[in-house]
Amino acid sequence: MTIAVLRPELDRPRSFTQDTLGWVPWLEPPAEAELTDAQRAGLVQASRAASPYFRLLAEDPTVLEARTRADFDIFHSTRDGLPRGERELAAAVTSRVNGCVFCASVHARFASHHSGREADIQRLLAEGPDALTDDGSDPRWSAITDAAVALTVTPVELRPEHLAALRSSGLDGLAILDVIGATAFFAWANRLMLSLGEPEVIGT
Structure with missing residues (x-):
């Protein structure tokens, strides 16, 4: 069973910022070394395995792949529009x-x-x-x-x-x-x- 983890000691941002922030999941994602081939394929970009957010979404690799390809198409296909x-x-x-x-x-x-x-x-x-x-x-x-x-x-x-x-x-x-x-x-x-x-x- 997956256990939610709350972290009262977390240093949370106090305002909106352009600084680079970290992100901490409340559910434990798979470790990078534990990702299956299907989960790695769902990431689309291998570098995303370092992100706890994307590793958590990799629990459903089919949806993650569709989500990531939609993201790329919306923000990176800038020849027109x-x-x-x-x-x-x-x-x-x-x-x-x-x-x-x-x-x-x-x-x-x-x-x-x-x-x-x-x-x-x-x-x-x-x-x-x-x-x-x-x-x-x-x-x-x-x-x-x-x-x-x-x-x-x-x-x-x-x-x-x-x-x-x-x-x-x-x-x-x-x-x-x-x-x-x-x-x-x-x-x-x-x-x-x-x-x-x-x-x-x-x-x-």
């Missing part, structure tokens, strides 16, 4: 709304790196999505942020006016699909990660 930085923006907004500190840290770093707008991403983390929409200075980022917030709350909150705003800010159909894909993926992934463990501050 939305630029990588704005896909990561949608993921960071979603993670901020859902309160997933770990995912927000990862995708905020990616968004900062690929967009070159670290200060704006930091404002998102510190103040929430309204920080990117209230001043009206960037209609494109505002439209992406508003759409991501709506879809994160519940799918029916994404309304025609959100799509109209995305189109009017220059996004074509493929780019809009990327906003929806990045947001929907993390609206699900945040909830999965939040239910299986918690973030940890790691030494620098």
